[in-house]
Amino acid sequence: MEWILITTETPAPAGIPTPALKPSSNAAVVDPAVVTWVEAGESMTAQWRSANGRPAPTRVEVVSDSLTADEANRMASQGIAMLWHGDFHNARQILNALDRRIGAGKRIEATPAEKFYRHRQSRSHRARVLGLLLIPIDPGPVVPLRRAPDIRQAAAEAYGDIGEPSVVSLHELVGAIGAHEWRRNGVHVDALQGRIHPHYGTFFPTRSEYVDLVAAAALPSDTLAFDVGTGTGVLAAVLARRGVRRVVATDNEPRAIACAAANFRNLGVQDRAEAVLTDMFPPGRAPLIVCNPPWIPATPHSSLDSAVYDPGSRMLFRFLNEVSDHLEPGGEGWLVLSDLAEHLGLRSREDLLAAIEAAGLKVMERLDTKPTHPKASDRDDPLFEARTAEVTSLWRLAPR
DSSP states (O other): OOOOOOOOOOOOOTTOOOOOOEEOSOTTOOOTTEEEEEETTEEEEEEEOOTTOOOOOSOEEEEOTTOOHHHHHHHHHTTOEEEEOSOHHHHHHHHHHHHHHHOOOOOOOOOHHHHHHHHHHHHHHHHHHHTTEEEEEBTTTBOOSTTOOOOHHHHHHHHOOOOSOEEEEHHHHHHHHHHHHHHHHOEEETTTTEEEOOOTTSOOOOOOHHHHHHHHSOOSOSSOEEEESOTTSHHHHHHHHTTOSOEEEEESOHHHHHHHHHHHHHHTOTTTEEEEESSSOOSSOEEEEEEOOOSBOSOOSSGGGGGTBOGGGHHHHHHHHHGGGGEEEEEEEEEEEESHHHHTTSSOHHHHHHHHHHTTEEEEEEEEEOOOSGGGGOTTSTTHHHHHHOOEEEEEEEEO
16 A cells, blocks of 8 residues: 555644654654654654554544544545544444454355465455554553553563654554463463463464374484474473473574573473574584474565465475484474465475475375364354365474
């Protein structure tokens, strides 16, 4: 979407608390990390923050409790971002009303791949529209609106230190608050008989089948293992709990490394499992290397999508091509992968087998399991047919 800056004068509603914003010193210069609008005849700016990597809107109008859902929908359809200066709970109601108006879209006959791409387009459109309702944040951080919740911990986890007046998407802020609750409460993992506490921006194990596969497969060695792309550290923790004496968990995202290290401490395996910030493989060789790459070969639409989408299967193919160089003699590489991409027509089983062969690897064994997550039985899910056929596998690979 192409954003256009407008300068319509929109006075602040009477009696509504306004954030501690600052006049713009040069309205002609548009900083991509700054939101600019006009209020009471004066050009105002605030820092734009998005933990999801979304660009700052440049067409912004101030709105309040008098805004109706129909008016919000009209403004959103025109690409106008709405900076809320009313009651926080009323803003939530407008956000929910916008979500209902977006709808699921008309279902038509299509190939699985076409259904997938249309589903992604629909989700992207939804995120774009809902992201147009904005909320001010003052240093603290606090939301300077009536009936606003305490966001200090959730905002710090998503955005870091907020030391100046800022603006965020309400939709993203609601997600950050939800993510904070997941982090605080944790996710019970049967294979650990304990909880994993996901940090904002890390993919957490709501699906247990891939964890159970790693918990059940026969270990080639209990001396050392690498967990490549560890995320929350759940697979590394499982290996440590199974008796592997040293597990090196890697990720190229600092959030993931901090998350994994905290989970190792919480689970009491920090003496055997360590989290290392690096791109794919750590130095040295190991008798076991585990990788659970993103399962869908598609382009991420946001930074948070990277845990789910692997463009061109780059991480998958890189693991296959390089794992032999990091294995000890007689070692195994465990590839944990769903075949959902195959059922969506995005990658064939022949492509995967050809990549394994081209990498000089052989399949020693494949352990399969069916998913048990709620979407697998949700007939209203646009990808229901593919999900019901899905199988998650642990491929035990070794150099030929």
